[in-house]
Amino acid sequence: MxxxxxxxxxxxxxxxxxxxxxxxxxxxxxxxxxxxxxxxxxxxxxxxxxxxxxxxxxxxxxxxxxxxxxxxxxxxxxxxxxxxxxxxxxxxxxxxxxxxxxxxxxxxxDPSYDSFVTYRSIDITVRNSENELATKAENSFNHKDFKSASKYLYELIQLDENNTEFKLYYGFSLIELNEFQKADNILSSISERNSAYKNTAIWYLSLSKLKQKDYQSCKNILSKIDKNSPEFDLAKPLISKLK
Incomplete structure (x- = not known):
């Protein structure tokens, strides 16, 4: 240990x-x-x-x-x-x-954003092995260069508007850049649809509210996370602090 x-x-x-x-x-x-x-x-x-x-x-x-x-x-x-x-x-x-x-x-x-945010590495080049833009987005995100990552992810979304994964990590990058309105709109849209990214989007959206110190909204959003999802385990310490 x-x-x-x-x-x-x-x-x-x-x-x-x-x-x-x-x-x-x-x-x-x-x-x-x-x-x-x-x-x-x-x-x-x-x-x-x-x-x-x-x-x-x-x-x-x-x-x-x-x-x-x-x-x-x-x-x-x-x-x-x-x-x-x-x-x-x-x-x-x-x-x-x-x-x-x-x-x-x-x-x-009050809980702080920095105490709860985690940076999961992304792997979007597996399905885009010949896409140089996707490689740049992945490398930038995984090295916490969110300004560059947001730029590349935005360009990828223009090429593939139905790619939820690109939108998810674009939204997270925008949170890091304090572009909250754009991030919240993107993540809210993902969280309202049934997909493999639903609970991750809810978790990121709650972190956005936490960073904005909107604790009540953060608490309300956290209540929507599926209790059987990995994100719920991440959310439990934050939920306990917001009670």
Whole structure:
């Protein structure tokens, strides 16, 4: 678990290589438990970032965590017993304190968009293997270049107006660019039709409302997510905060 926390931290600080970033996004897309753990860590990370006033304390915390982790993973098996105990005890106490503070501080705070948004990698070139435009859209989206992604996705929609997948990720890109009216119109249209993208569109639409701090609309939209869908598992922590 410790190395997973370090992986989350590297992702949030843009320290992953292109290959590592692709692998991370694929795991988030395919592993619900991994995604939920990442969301929880991300929310805690954002809390610390916004509430710890002394930057040197946060830097010291990360330095000590990395140092302890490096010691743990670099020791030969025969000498790990004491290191395992020390690191496990250190990590357990540390994260217990962090989550205790987080739960106390955030119990009265409104949820934030940054704490709940996730970036699922998209794969639209499988069905468009000879389409250079689709490749550009996919690469831009997966590397969080949403300005370029929105441009390419818009062009793809002009070529294929019935492609719901293009519209879905175009809508999400627009949320990232704060073009809420256009995003909400597109996602609302998808969410009102029965398709494989219905619940994903509802989830993205709720995130749009969350980013706009329209909490009542966000809550109302979340209630429409199918309880048997993967998106409902993502939505449950947010639903609990909006009660």
């Amino acid at each position: 410790e190395d997973q926390y370090l992986l989350f931290d590297k992702y949030l600080n843009d320290e992953l290589s292109e290959e590592e970033l692709t692998s991370f996004n694929e795991k988030v897309s395919s592993d619900i438990e991994f995604e939920k753990e990442f969301l929880l860590y991300k929310e805690t990370h954002n809390f610390l970032k916004n509430t710890i006033e002394k930057e040197d304390e946060l830097a010291s915390f990360k330095k000590n965590l990395n140092k302890a982790s490096n010691s743990y993973f670099s020791k030969p098996h025969s000498t790990k017993k004491g290191v395992i105990f020390t690191f496990a005890k250190y990590a357990a106490v540390l994260f217990t304190i962090i989550f205790a503070i987080y739960m106390y501080q955030t119990s009265m705070e």
